[in-house]
Amino acid sequence: MPEDVEALVQFDDVSTQFGDLWALRDVSFGLRKSETRIIFGAAGSGKTTLLKAAIGLIQPDSGKICLFGEEITNRSEHALFALRAKAGMLFQESALFDSLTVRENVEYPLRNQQSETPLTEEEMEGRVREALRFVELEHTLDKLPSELSGGMRRRVGIARAIVTEPPLVLYDSPTAGLDPITANTIMALIAKERDVRQTASLIVTHRFQDGELMANFRYDAGTEELVPVPESGGDSTERALTKFFVMKEGEIVFSGSREQLDQATDPYVRRFAKH
Amino acid sequence: MLSFLKDLIASFQEFVFVAGRAFQNIFRRPHYYGDVLIQMDIIGFGSLTIVMLTGFFSGAIIALQMSRALNTYGAASQVGSIVSLTLVRELGPVLTALLVAGRNASGIASELGSMKVTEQIDAMRALGTDPVQKLITPRLTATAVMLPLLTVIADAIGLVGAYLVSVPLLGLLTGSEYWSSSWQVLVYNDLAQGLIKPFIFGIIIALVGCFYGMRTSGGTQGVGHATTQAVVASSIWIFFVALLIDKIFVNL
Numbered sequence: 400m401p402e403d404v405e406a407l408v409q410f411d412d413v414s415t416q417f418g419d420l421w422a423l424r425d426v427s428f429g430l431r432k433s434e435t436r437i438i439f440g441a442a443g444s445g446k447t448t449l450l451k452a453a454i455g456l457i458q459p460d461s462g463k464i465c466l467f468g469e470e471i472t473n474r475s476e477h478a479l480f481a482l483r484a485k486a487g488m489l490f491q492e493s494a495l496f497d498s499l500t501v502r503e504n505v506e507y508p509l510r511n512q513q514s515e516t517p518l519t520e521e522e523m524e525g526r527v528r529e530a531l532r533f534v535e536l537e538h539t540l541d542k543l544p545s546e547l548s549g550g551m552r553r554r555v556g557i558a559r560a561i562v563t564e565p566p567l568v569l570y571d572s573p574t575a576g577l578d579p580i581t582a583n584t585i586m587a588l589i590a591k592e593r594d595v596r597q598t599a600s601l602i603v604t605h606r607f608q609d610g611e612l613m614a615n616f617r618y619d620a621g622t623e624e625l626v627p628v629p630e631s632g633g634d635s636t637e638r639a640l641t642k643f644f645v646m647k648e649g650e651i652v653f654s655g656s657r658e659q660l661d662q663a664t665d666p667y668v669r670r671f672a673k674h
Numbered sequence: 675m676l677s678f679l680k681d682l683i684a685s686f687q688e689f690v691f692v693a694g695r696a697f698q699n700i701f702r703r704p705h706y707y708g709d710v711l712i713q714m715d716i717i718g719f720g721s722l723t724i725v726m727l728t729g730f731f732s733g734a735i736i737a738l739q740m741s742r743a744l745n746t747y748g749a750a751s752q753v754g755s756i757v758s759l760t761l762v763r764e765l766g767p768v769l770t771a772l773l774v775a776g777r778n779a780s781g782i783a784s785e786l787g788s789m790k791v792t793e794q795i796d797a798m799r800a801l802g803t804d805p806v807q808k809l810i811t812p813r814l815t816a817t818a819v820m821l822p823l824l825t826v827i828a829d830a831i832g833l834v835g836a837y838l839v840s841v842p843l844l845g846l847l848t849g850s851e852y853w854s855s856s857w858q859v860l861v862y863n864d865l866a867q868g869l870i871k872p873f874i875f876g877i878i879i880a881l882v883g884c885f886y887g888m889r890t891s892g893g894t895q896g897v898g899h900a901t902t903q904a905v906v907a908s909s910i911w912i913f914f915v916a917l918l919i920d921k922i923f924v925n926l
């Protein structure tokens with residue numbers, strides 16, 4: 400991706416501390432359209448803080464963060480709402496509103512943006528159904544989140560994150576605590592979203608397989624399945640667009656491609672590489 | 675000791691900040707009228723039975739206790755005036771507020787606390803909604819409107835309870851004597867006190883409940899802790915503010 404394309408998210412020397420612990424330490428990177436960053440790291444290494452800082456849910460102590468080209472650092476909370484709503488985010492435990500039905504949860508971002516993007520009730524219903532069809536959960540429209548399994552809640556969370564067709568989606572541990580089959584289903588949906596809409600994605604995960612899937616597979620609209628990407632990829636392939644970060648004590652200690660991650664010699668970084 | 679004081683001041687500062695934003699949002703779009711009505715139903719109608727029962731028994735007990743004391747001075751016929759003054763000025767607002775604090779400050783703190791620990795508050799922020807606007811302001815409006823209404827009902831039912839004890843049960847005075855003395859003794863100052871107090875108590879209950887709910891951390895244990903803190907803090911604030919208002923009105 401050429402450097403002159405404006406970054407959807409840009410971190411410049413961002414640092415923040417919680418007490419004596421570094422949550423982010425001199426973090427700098429940019430994420431452009433269609434790009435994916437897989438963020439690995441041990442618990443407490445600052446992965447979730449990085450995601451939350453990207454949309455201004457946490458304000459860093461120093462450095463500059465730009466979201467959709469606008470600086471969000473030190474902006475008032477009120478000034479951030481409209482900008483944040485343009486990005487989608489899947490939280491670790493889905494964070495569905497438990498007093499609302501699946502329909503109301505997925506509809507929520509659309510209703511929230513009614514003043515900017517007015518939709519009729521029919522259009523809204525169509526968008527909600529489309530998003531739920533995307534995650535294969537159209538039949539759960541009138542259920543409450545408590546009636547769904549963990550994997551289904553995660554999928555509804557994805558539907559809520561993508562219903563407004565945002566150019567940027569952040570995924571916080573989308574496969575944590577799920578069985579391998581459900582985890583693969585979730586990652587396949589994330590890859591599908593990336594390839595269908597050319598969404599930029601920041602994905603925090605513990606599972607090496609999640610990164611493998613994002614780097615090595617793409618969604619084929621014809622067969623409606625994930626297919627392996629060819630080994631000899633050019634600049635525009637999923638492999639080139641997918642980069643890996645490894646975080647340790649708030650710092651990005653590794654940044655590179657899947658191949659570079661596999662060849663890393665640092666024992667901490669190697670914990671997240673294919674053995 | 676120093677760090678304790680520092681934490682206390684920081685908490686108070688945070689509370690004032692949240693309260694300021696909640697008040698500011700009353701005049702700011704978007705307005706969540708549907709949420710205000712839902713909260714009015716939960717806080718107002720939901721507390722009606724317990725408030726009525728408490729009002730009734732308070733009135734009856736005051737009448738019973740006062741009748742004995744007043745008999746000593748041969749002033750048993752004044753029971754209506756005493757009950758009326760006590761209930762309207764002090765016991766009605768304070769008892770109703772304490773009940774609503776126990777029932778709703780805890781409810782608000784646990785609901786918002788659960789939302790906080792399950793990241794629903796962050797999700798709301800991420801989706802572009804101000805949690806103060808969506809969650810705190812409707813609860814603040816609903817409690818500030820409903821608590822004075824509940825207090826008026828508690829006062830009225832309390833007077834009925836006192837009537838049943840002093841007229842049919844003890845035969846201290848006639849019904850018309852009771853009602854006219856309990857009505858005539860009240861002046862505008864008493865009514866103003868009786869309505870201003872629950873209005874301010876309502877604001878305290880909602881803000882304290884929301885504040886402790888929104889700063890919950892540490893999973894389900896944290897939710898329990900926030901709930902307890904909300905009830906304790908709002909009860910103490912209710913007594914403190916009651917004393918303050920009494921002091922102001924006594925001097926008027």
